[in-house]
Amino acid sequence: MASPRSPGSPGTSPVRPWALLAELTHGCPLRCPYCSNPLELATKSAELTTAEWEDALRQAADLGVVSAHLSGGEPLLRPDLTEIVAAADGAGIHTQLVTSGVGLGRARLGRLADAGLRSVQLSVQHADPATNDLIAGRRSFTDKERTAALIREAGLPLGLNVVLHRHNLDALDALLDLAPAWGADRIELANTQFYGWALRNRAALLPSRERLAVAARTVRRRRAELAEQRIEVVWVVPDYFEGNAKPCMGGWGAISFTITPDGTVLPCPAAAAIPGLDAPTVRDHDLEWIWHRSRTFTRYRGTAWMREPCRSCDLREKDFGGCRCQAFALTGDASATDPACRFSPDHHLVRDLVDAPPAPASPTLGEPRRPARRAAAVAPEEAEEAEEAEEAH
Numbered sequence: 001m002a003s004p005r006s007p008g009s010p011g012t013s014p015v016r017p018w019a020l021l022a023e024l025t026h027g028c029p030l031r032c033p034y035c036s037n038p039l040e041l042a043t044k045s046a047e048l049t050t051a052e053w054e055d056a057l058r059q060a061a062d063l064g065v066v067s068a069h070l071s072g073g074e075p076l077l078r079p080d081l082t083e084i085v086a087a088a089d090g091a092g093i094h095t096q097l098v099t100s101g102v103g104l105g106r107a108r109l110g111r112l113a114d115a116g117l118r119s120v121q122l123s124v125q126h127a128d129p130a131t132n133d134l135i136a137g138r139r140s141f142t143d144k145e146r147t148a149a150l151i152r153e154a155g156l157p158l159g160l161n162v163v164l165h166r167h168n169l170d171a172l173d174a175l176l177d178l179a180p181a182w183g184a185d186r187i188e189l190a191n192t193q194f195y196g197w198a199l200r201n202r203a204a205l206l207p208s209r210e211r212l213a214v215a216a217r218t219v220r221r222r223r224a225e226l227a228e229q230r231i232e233v234v235w236v237v238p239d240y241f242e243g244n245a246k247p248c249m250g251g252w253g254a255i256s257f258t259i260t261p262d263g264t265v266l267p268c269p270a271a272a273a274i275p276g277l278d279a280p281t282v283r284d285h286d287l288e289w290i291w292h293r294s295r296t297f298t299r300y301r302g303t304a305w306m307r308e309p310c311r312s313c314d315l316r317e318k319d320f321g322g323c324r325c326q327a328f329a330l331t332g333d334a335s336a337t338d339p340a341c342r343f344s345p346d347h348h349l350v351r352d353l354v355d356a357p358p359a360p361a362s363p364t365l366g367e368p369r370r371p372a373r374r375a376a377a378v379a380p381e382e383a384e385e386a387e388e389a390e391e392a393h
C-alpha cells in the first residue's frame with residue numbers, strides 16, 4: 001500500500017450524480033432475513049405522495065440522474081407506481097423495477113411498460129421452490145416464475161437478483177440454471193451485505209470460507225458457458241472474506257443517492273443507521289442543495305476526511321476507504337477505515353467472524369424481517385393485483 005500523498009480533495013462535489021435508488025415503500029409481502037432494509041421501517045403514513053415523488057424525480061433529472069432503480073420493500077405495493085414510472089420517463093430517467101415478483105399481473109405490467117419502464121430485476125431466494133418459500137417467508141416461487149414469463153412476454157429485459165448466504169450457497173448451480181430457464185439476460189449473485197436485518201441475522205447467514213470458495217469456483221466455471229447464451233453473470237464479492245474494502249456506492253456522494261420512502265435523502269441506503277448524520281429530506285430541501293451543500297453529503301465525500309491508514313494509502317481513490325456504514329456497524333465510528341480492509345487496525349473484527357469454526361448445520365434462517373404495515377387503499381384499477389401482494393402483511 002501506502003506512500004504518503006497529499007491530504008486529498010475537499011468535501012465539495014464538482015461531479016453530478018447519475019443514479020438514484022428510489023425506495024418507494026418499506027412494505028413487502030416477503031420476510032427475507034437478509035433484507036437490508038432498516039430495522040425501523042418507514043410507516044405508510046410517512047411515505048412520499050405521488051406529487052412529491054414526481055417533483056423529486058424532476059429535481060433528480062435536473063441534477064444529472066439518468067437511471068433510477070424503483071425499489072423498496074416491494075414497489076408494486078405503491079398503487080401509483082405507473083404514475084411514478086411515467087414521471088421518471090418524462091424527466092428523461094430510465095427506470096428499472098426491483099421486485100419480489102409477487103402481485104404483478106399482465107395488465108399492470110403492460111401499463112408500466114407503456115409508461116416507460118425499461119427493465120425488471122426479479123429476486124429469487126432459492127432454486128428449490130419449497131426452500132425459496134421458506135427463506136422468503138411465504139409461498140412465492142410460482143409467482144416469481146410466472147412473473148418472469150410475463151416480463152419476457154412484454155419484451156422487457158429481465159435480471160434475476162440472488163442474495164447468497166449459508167442457506168442457498170450450495171444451490172448455486174441450480175440458481176444459475178434458472179437464468180436460461182426463465183429467459184433472464186443477467187443474473188446477479190450478491191453475497192449478503194450485512195446491514196439492517198442482515199446484520200441482525202449475521203450469525204445465521206454467514207457461510208464458511210470453504211463453501212464460499214467452492215461457490216466462487218462455480219461462478220468461474222459457469223460464467224463462460226452462460227455468456228455463450230448471452231447471459232451476464234455478476235458476482236458481488238463478499239468483502240468480509242476477501243480482505244479488501246469495497247468501493248461502496250462508488251464513493252460517498254460521488255455518483256448516486258437514495259431517497260427513502262419518507263423522503264430522506266442518503267448517500268447510501270444503509271446510512272440512516274449512522275447517528276448524527278442529520279439526513280435532509282426532499283420535503284425540507286431541494287436536491288441541488290442536498291447533493292452539493294448538505295453536511296450529510298459532504299461529510300465523507302472525497303478523501304480529506306480520511307484518517308490513517310487510508311489517508312496515505314494509494315488505494316484511497318479506488319475504494320474510498322470502504323463502506324462508512326460498515327465501519328460504523330463494526331467499530332461504532334463511521335470515519336474509521338472499513339474493517340473489511342486487511343490494513344484496518346480493526347480487521348480482526350472481521351477475521352474473528354469469518355475464521356470462527358463453522359456453526360453447526362442448522363435450519364435457523366435468522367429472524368424474519370418484520371412484516372410491514374398494510375398498504376394504503378389501492379386505486380381501483382390496481383386493486384386486484386395489489387391485493388395479492390398485500391395479503392401477507
Ligand code: SF4
Nearest residue numbers: 028030031032035073
Ligand atoms: S423482505 Fe426480501 S423481497 Fe422484501 S425488500 Fe427485503 S429483501 Fe427485498
Ligand code: SF4
Nearest residue numbers: 245310313316321341
Ligand atoms: S480501506 Fe483505506 S487502508 Fe484499506 S485499501 Fe482502502 S484506502 Fe487503503
